[in-house]
């Protein structure tokens with residue numbers, strides 16, 4: 001009787017699992033590259049063409065509990081609160097390749113210099129729910145510290161990739177407490193990564209500058225930026241900051257590559273540049289001020 005009862009119970013569990021998996025995969029997309037089994041969401045792109053909207057203005061709908069919820073691509077808090085939505089939207093549907101790309105170029109640059117990835121102590125700024133952390137971890141790193149401005153990012157990372165980062169800081173890098181600066185300093189960071197997070201209403205120059213200050217002289221910096229940031233026609237603070245930095249004596253560029261970051265909602269390729277550089281010397285604290293970058 002006990003055995004039969006247990007079997008019936010297991011059968012019910014199996015049926016429940018199969019039903020959940022069936023419903024969850026109703027849109028027949030492949031699981032995110034992470035291999036983590038996530039619930040599938042009913043994402044609906046609007047009928048209107050979004051070609052002339054800025055990336056942070058683009059909206060989509062989510063059909064859930066008989067409701068149609070409108071979200072912007074940059075509503076990160078709301079996106080991270082829904083397990084698997086970030087991966088499904090940006091990685092499955094819009095084919096984002098950036099963590100893999102930036103990670104592999106960093107590896108290539110280190111290999112070319114005879115340095116070991118496994119010895120890096122990395123600060124991953126704009127870490128989100130840990131997609132870049134996952135790539136870095138797959139190469140092996142000595143320490144991995146994440147940082148993001150919203151608690152939902154850290155919560156989602158702890159939920160989905162609990163062992164990814166040795167520590168995860170939630171804070172505004174334009175205005176960090178002295179105690180947090182001391183704590184991050186104690187990690188002896190020698191590599192900064194930031195993927196799909198710079199500019200565009202995300203990480204401002206001052207926050208990226210603060211993160212760069214944590215990197216030891218001789219350490220590495222690997223990040224990606226929208227392609228217009230290299231163009232003189234883009235006069236935004238972030239764009240000017242990147243150009244000043246790249247042509248300064250404080251960064252030695254090892255690799256720059258234009259590549260397809262992801263697709264737009266209309267299926268057009270969005271090109272970014274991936275950069276890998278070595279920080280050659282301490283950057284003066286008044287660098288931004290001297291370059292008149294105030295945003």
Ligand SMILES: C[S@@+](CC[C@H](N)C(=O)[O-])C[C@H]1O[C@@H](n2cnc3c(N)ncnc32)[C@H](O)[C@@H]1O
Pocket residue numbers: 076098099125126127128129130131132147148149150153171172173194195196197201202203204207
């Ligand atoms: C598009 S997500 C990228 C997440 C992750 N790096 C990846 O590649 O999947 C951008 C992340 O940058 C974070 N972010 C935006 N502004 C920030 C700031 N000022 N400081 C730190 N993180 C910020 C957002 O909260 C979000 O998690």
